[in-house]
Amino acid sequence: MDNEDKLRILITDDSRTLRRKLRADLEALGCEVIEAANGKEAIMLDLQHEPDGVLLDIVMPEVGGVETLQIIREVSPNVPIIMLSSAGTPQKLMQTLKMGALDFIQKPYSKDQLVKVVEAIRREKIKREEREAEAKLDEKP
Numbered sequence: 001m002d003n004e005d006k007l008r009i010l011i012t013d014d015s016r017t018l019r020r021k022l023r024a025d026l027e028a029l030g031c032e033v034i035e036a037a038n039g040k041e042a043i044m045l046d047l048q049h050e051p052d053g054v055l056l057d058i059v060m061p062e063v064g065g066v067e068t069l070q071i072i073r074e075v076s077p078n079v080p081i082i083m084l085s086s087a088g089t090p091q092k093l094m095q096t097l098k099m100g101a102l103d104f105i106q107k108p109y110s111k112d113q114l115v116k117v118v119e120a121i122r123r124e125k126i127k128r129e130e131r132e133a134e135a136k137l138d139e140k141p
Contacts (some may be wrong), residue, residue, distance in 0.1 A: 039063030
């Protein structure tokens with residue numbers, strides 16, 4: 001798999017241990033990984049790297065996951081965002097889905113859950129590329 005086919009995924013969690021585990025698991029699935037320790041970093045890295053998908057913890061210091069989701073949605077409306085939660089309430093999870101999160105996974109996550117997330121992000125990337133290609137065709141006289 002060359003770099004063109006690799007999914008670039010931004011993982012955002014204040015737990016360094018979880019970020020390391022996610023990085024190892026995602027790289028084993030052929031993904032390129034960018035890490036952010038909080039929402040503020042995630043927003044900056046989203047703008048700089050335009051990832052194919054974002055894994056975003058709900059509960060973080062400084063800028064929390066819900067606020068980060070809202071800001072990323074404004075600047076990158078098509079990037080799939082998967083919420084991560086160990087302590088998120090059902091209401092908060094529903095709120096993030098209504099705000100445009102693609103899905104959420106409960107921590108600790110399983111390998112199967114992560115595989116499904118990567119597949120969902122890949123499908124969204126393909127859809128986005130198809131829409132962009134169609135838009136270019138529509139622009140031609």
